[in-house]
Amino acid sequence: MKPIGYVVVALVAAAAGFGIYQFALAPRAVELPQVANETNGSAPAQDAAEGDSDDGLPEILPDFTLANLEGQPQSIRSWTGKSMIVNFWATWCAPCRREIPLLNKIQAEHGAEGFQIVGVAVDFREDVLKYAKEIGIDYPLLIGEEDGLEAVTKFGRGSLGFPFTVFTDNQHRLVLFHLGEIHPEQAEVMLATVRRVNAGELTPAAARAVAAKQLQELPAAKE
Incomplete structure (x- = not known):
């Protein structure tokens, strides 16, 4: 167990060790406002200048900066002109690990048309680096512990489970918010929806x- 000596407001009342940290953020059922079928959360922590949409989502991808794989600070908004797929995950999260091959495939097949996946690992840096090297992740990663949790608060009210993913158009306007593992059929729907927003x-x-x-019309995903 690795101790964490800080308090995380709203997400973790008092993080006394990695076990508490893991329990507080492990994927689970949570009471969050509904924003369409694929969405189970909304974001209160957004700059007033950018505002929130009527359904509670921030209109623009909230800005935050975390360390990349090279250890350099990088803003989530540094991928200009891209339709962002920002995936929040952790190495101890089984659904997060399961969906990484799909995310790799999406990046390989749709990167040329302007989609950019960025994984935001809310976890210990050494664990993320080791896991990413072992399995191979073909898209950029941003990594944070306390600062990663602070980024999470910009997208949800209260504690959110992992994984969760936000989709933006090529102007970084938030289009979709998905809580839970993404399955291939869902990904196809969400990518097509973003394309229609980009096309006006x-x-x-x-x-x-x-x-x-x-x-809602898709068959239930098999666990």
């Missing part, structure tokens, strides 16, 4: 309603 066919708010209907 849908606003982000309208896109959430369209995606919700399509996701």
Whole structure:
């Protein structure tokens, strides 16, 4: 067990060790406002200048800076002109580990059309570096412990389970918020929805309603 000597407001009342830290953020059922079928959370911690949408999501991808794989600070907004897929995860989270091959595939197949996955590992840096090297992650990673948890608070009210993923258009407007493991059929719906926003066919708010209907029609994902 690795001790963490800090207090995380709203997410962890008092983190006395890695076990408490893990328990506080492990994927589980949580009471969060519903924002379309694929979404189970909303974000209160957003700059007032950018504002929130009517359904509680921040309109623009909230800015935060964490260390990248090389140990250099990097802003999540440094990928300009890209449709972002920002995936929050941790090495101890089984659903997080399961969806990494799919995220690798999405990056390989859709990176050329402007989609950019960034994994945000809320975990101990040495654990992330070791795991990323072992399995191979083909997209950029940002890594943080307390600062990673602070980034999480910009997307949800109260504690959120892992993984969760936000999708933006190419202007960094938030389009979709997904809590839980992403499955291939869901990914297809969400990527297609972002494309329609980029093409000017849908606003982000309208896109959430369209995606919700399509996701509800999908067969239940097998665990």
